[in-house]
Amino acid sequence: MRLENQVWESKYHEAVERLTREEAQWRTAESLLRQLVACLGHIAHGAHDQVDPHIERLSVALAGPMEPLALEPLVNELATAISALGERSAGNHEDRSIAITRPHRNEHGSSVQSSLSRLVERIVVLPRLADRANELRHDVADAGDLVALAACGDRLADLVNEQRIGLQREIDALQAVLRHVTNRLDEMSGYMSRELADQSVGEANGQALDASVAHEMRLLGEAALEIDDIHELREQVNHSLETIAFCFRDFRDRESARLTAYRERAEKMRQRIEQLETERNTLQRSLEREHELAQTDTMIGMPNRLAYEKRIEAAFENWRTDGKPLGIAAIDIDHFKSINDTYGHTAGDAVLRIIGQALMKHVRPCDFVARYGGEEFIVIFEGAEEAEALQVCERLRGKIQHLAFHASRQPVRVTASIGLAYFQAGDTPQAVFNRADLALYTAKNGGRNRCVMG
Numbered sequence: 001m002r003l004e005n006q007v008w009e010s011k012y013h014e015a016v017e018r019l020t021r022e023e024a025q026w027r028t029a030e031s032l033l034r035q036l037v038a039c040l041g042h043i044a045h046g047a048h049d050q051v052d053p054h055i056e057r058l059s060v061a062l063a064g065p066m067e068p069l070a071l072e073p074l075v076n077e078l079a080t081a082i083s084a085l086g087e088r089s090a091g092n093h094e095d096r097s098i099a100i101t102r103p104h105r106n107e108h109g110s111s112v113q114s115s116l117s118r119l120v121e122r123i124v125v126l127p128r129l130a131d132r133a134n135e136l137r138h139d140v141a142d143a144g145d146l147v148a149l150a151a152c153g154d155r156l157a158d159l160v161n162e163q164r165i166g167l168q169r170e171i172d173a174l175q176a177v178l179r180h181v182t183n184r185l186d187e188m189s190g191y192m193s194r195e196l197a198d199q200s201v202g203e204a205n206g207q208a209l210d211a212s213v214a215h216e217m218r219l220l221g222e223a224a225l226e227i228d229d230i231h232e233l234r235e236q237v238n239h240s241l242e243t244i245a246f247c248f249r250d251f252r253d254r255e256s257a258r259l260t261a262y263r264e265r266a267e268k269m270r271q272r273i274e275q276l277e278t279e280r281n282t283l284q285r286s287l288e289r290e291h292e293l294a295q296t297d298t299m300i301g302m303p304n305r306l307a308y309e310k311r312i313e314a315a316f317e318n319w320r321t322d323g324k325p326l327g328i329a330a331i332d333i334d335h336f337k338s339i340n341d342t343y344g345h346t347a348g349d350a351v352l353r354i355i356g357q358a359l360m361k362h363v364r365p366c367d368f369v370a371r372y373g374g375e376e377f378i379v380i381f382e383g384a385e386e387a388e389a390l391q392v393c394e395r396l397r398g399k400i401q402h403l404a405f406h407a408s409r410q411p412v413r414v415t416a417s418i419g420l421a422y423f424q425a426g427d428t429p430q431a432v433f434n435r436a437d438l439a440l441y442t443a444k445n446g447g448r449n450r451c452v453m454g
């Protein structure tokens with residue numbers, strides 16, 4: 001029981017730690033988002049007198065703490081001002097050349113778009129928000145102008161807020177569970193103290209019986225010495241025997257009542273423990289499910305970046321103790337943007353799904369593969385020598401190259417570049433990841449569709 005409680009508590013603490021970590025990631029995302037909105041505002045500022053005051057008010061509001069209720073009217077006012085300009089320019093053709101209501105993507109636009117795109121790719125959302133995040137990713141990529149990008153920024157802000165609220169809710173729910181378990185444990189410890197007290201009552205009853213019987217026996221002994229008359233003595237013996245019999249009956253009644261009460265309490269406690277056990281199992285299953293979902297890329301059905309981070313932490317600890325070789329491969333699909341641009345995002349998603357599944361199928365059972373984000377995958381090689389891992393990377397590259405993609409019955413060639421790096425004395429997972437990423441860049445610069453050792 002004690003062990004189970006410890007396991008349960010450690011699971012709870014692990015879950016709270018995970019949520020706290022995710023909340024910190026979301027704070028970073030929120031801060032990036034603020035910078036992005038400020039950047040958008042900066043670009044749009046000066047484009048039109050009627051829009052400028054709204055942009056200024058929004059910038060001032062964004063400099064303070066994030067208050068969705070206060071921000072919403074400001075965003076609405078800005079949207080109304082922009083659409084008013086749009087209507088005017090639609091009705092007045094001469095105006096169109098100066099109205100920047102729907103400015104086309106320019107140098108700024110495309111840099112904002114790629115920052116926003118990177119931001120959306122980096123965030124790991126709760127499973128129930130995954131579809132919305134995915135849709136947003138597509139809309140950012142398809143956004144044709146700054147207004148459409150600003151709308152995506154709005155949606156991203158909503159997503160960030162919902163994610164934070166969702167995480168807070170999860171923390172609250174876990175705290176409620178802990179309170180519940182603590183109450184039950186208090187109940188059990190109360191039960192144990194009551195039982196101990198009850199045991200003392202039983203001992204006291206036995207001692208009282210002992211004392212009464214000893215007292216009667218002493219009286220009887222004294223009577224035997226003092227009384228000469230046989231009848232009187234018999235009377236005294238009878239009286240003493242009745243008193244002793246009464247003491248025994250009283251003791252038996254009290255013990256029987258105590259035992260009945262004890263059985264009832266024990267049965268109630270057994271039911272409580274059974275109930276707690278059922279609740280614990282249900283909760284544990286749902287926590288495990290949540291945990292699994294949080295570490296799964298739902299689009300492809302493979303481990304995601306969070307799962308990678310957990311796995312590399314554990315592998316790093318093993319490497320520090322046993323020193324067996326440990327490596328990371330970063331795999332990035334070549335010219336993936338052009339696949340999206342040519343065949344659309346849905347086709348791009350299908351390519352990602354097929355490649356992700358191929359990677360899972362062709363790594364060895366001892367290797368770990370995850371989608372790191374966007375069109376980048378990552379493999380952890382634990383215990384494999386560098387040459388062996390490089391061979392696996394080559395095999396994966398070859399498998400990707402030979403996947404038979406078609407569009408309008410025409411073959412579409414898809415390749416990937418791979419950067420591999422191994423842990424060396426004094427390394428951290430981030431340092432090795434950076435080296436693998438650098439090797440990936442070298443592979444890209446060297447003509448793509450190749451593996452490079454970092």
Ligand SMILES: Nc1nc2c(ncn2[C@@H]2O[C@H](COP(=O)(O)OP(=O)(O)OP(=O)(O)O)[C@@H](O)[C@H]2O)c(=O)[nH]1
Pocket residue numbers: 117121137141332333334335336337338340344345346347348349352373374375444448
């Ligand atoms: N369809 C789809 N596209 C995505 C997803 N995540 C990221 N992308 C797109 O992947 C593309 C990555 O483009 P870039 O970073 O320019 O890289 P690239 O075109 O692959 O070029 P190289 O890496 O240099 O070979 C961007 O257009 C992203 O919008 C996704 O989940 N689905």
